[in-house]
Amino acid sequence: MSKYYVNKFLFTVDRDPDYLDAYTKDPKKFVDHWEEEIGPKLSDSETSTVNALTDDERAALINHDYVALFEMGAHFFLNLTLFIAIYDETWTLEKGPLSFQREFGARLQHWRDKPYPSVAT
Known part of the structure; x- marks a missing residue:
């Protein structure tokens, strides 16, 4: 895994409202554009x-598969904050405060007794 490149994607998209909007609306188109122009x-x-x-990285980004990204070694905080930006408002309206964060944690429960994947690049 190119942890650096995946983490650069997560960091860059999370900090730019236009990128975040484009990634949310059409992940495949945005990931393709990011690889060619931004990355x-x-x-x-x-x-x-x-x-x-x-x-595998491309597929995980396109599918918003934050579990796969975590398992491949994407930086936990960058991974979490990007998907909070995408899903938190909707999840909060539907299921209450911190519901997406709880879902994120629940989907990573199988790592509870394992060491976290290294985030070293």
Whole structure:
């Protein structure tokens, strides 16, 4: 897994309302766009060709599969905060405060007795 690249995606999208909106509305289109235009940018004038998402990473991002991302070693906090931004308001309206966070935790219960995956890049 390119933990750096996945974490860059999570960090970048979570901090830009336009990216977050585009990712929420059409994940596949946005992930494709991010890989081509946003992810490779190092600065306004520099790009990199070194990093790329794996097929599994791409699928997890497109499917909003935060459990798979966690299991692949995505940074826990970056993973959680991005999906809170996407789902918290809807879940709170439907099921009450912190309902998405509880769901996130419940879906990761199988890790309760295991060491967390390394987030080292």
